[in-house]
């Protein structure tokens with residue numbers, strides 16, 4: 437399918453979704469109205485595309501006005517888990533097999549029955565750990581819920597339990613392999629996501645692991661794309677509508693132009709419709725030689741807004757500023773993100789007020805960042821900071 441044929445293949449599902457969900461979900465009906473449409477008039481891709489993308493900030497505002505889910509979740513819905521992402525933004529997980537739809541991505545990476553998977557995504561509050569566990573279980577694999585940290589114990593578990601597959605950040609996989617340098621881990625396939633995989637890191641990993649595949653998705657929407665054996669771009673899933681939309685008009689760009697990734701999930705109890713991920717990408721217009729029918733995204737090309745992904749988690753300038761705003765003794769601060777040995781490094785430069793002990797202040801700032809933002813950061817006292825952004829991103833990806 438061409439990108440546009442893929443988009444138009446959802447016409448019947450769009451009509452069914454909106455007709456059903458807008459009766460129960462008031463914010464969805466309101467968005468149709470803002471577009472000058474009755475819900476019954478949203479019957480295909482063209483009418484759906486008249487609805488403005490819902491930004492992450494707008495979803496956050498909905499949730500804050502009407503906690504916890506902004507009226508987006510049917511009160512009768514069968515829910516299994518609630519998650520909290522940075523913002524804080526809350527996500528419900530509906531009670532059904534593979535609710536985040538990662539099984540197609542894991543199957544393409546060669547995961548299947550009999551595999552023993554080390555799942556090195558976090559299980560604390562945010563969805564990634566449980567999300568990928570559901571996907572791995574859906575393809576019949578056994579999951580070791582490793583989370584992040586305790587690498588020595590994870591290495592031992594790999595050896596004792598016969599772990600042969602990995603899910604997590606690529607930088608974490610590299611660190612794990614380095615830590616285990618003298619002991620072969622037996623990992624034969626790896627599915628990595630949530631941060632870019634630069635060519636140099638990919639080569640490093642592929643010298644040690646036969647199959648390394650990337651996925652692309654978000655905490656709100658789950659699987660939005662995955663690599664096949666060609667490793668050239670991300671096939672969009674057939675069970676969610678992924679569009680690339682112009683930043684000004686919100687209209688889809690099927691011709692390979694760059695725009696925002698906008699997703700519609702066909703889930704009437706939690707209808708995430710035209711959700712703007714804030715990620716930039718573009719469609720590849722040529723078909724993939726692998727024979728899969730869905731088109732491919734060219735990968736992650738940046739962020740629409742200011743929220744910045746660090747170590748697979750979003751850091752919002754507003755949230756970062758708020759976290760430190762009322763800390764006594766702190767005159768000014770700035771977060772700096774760079775890359776060190778293929779890992780994101782977050783530092784916070786701080787200017788102490790007169791008479792304040794820099795080391796003591798640094799300790800307090802580090803603790804506040806850990807507890808409020810859930811990031812570890814190195815804190816560097818400095819004498820002076822020029823005017824500038826709250827977060828300075830110095831990373832390069834080559």
Ligand SMILES: [Zn+2]
Pocket residue numbers: 664665666671724725726727728
């Ligand atoms: Zn392919």
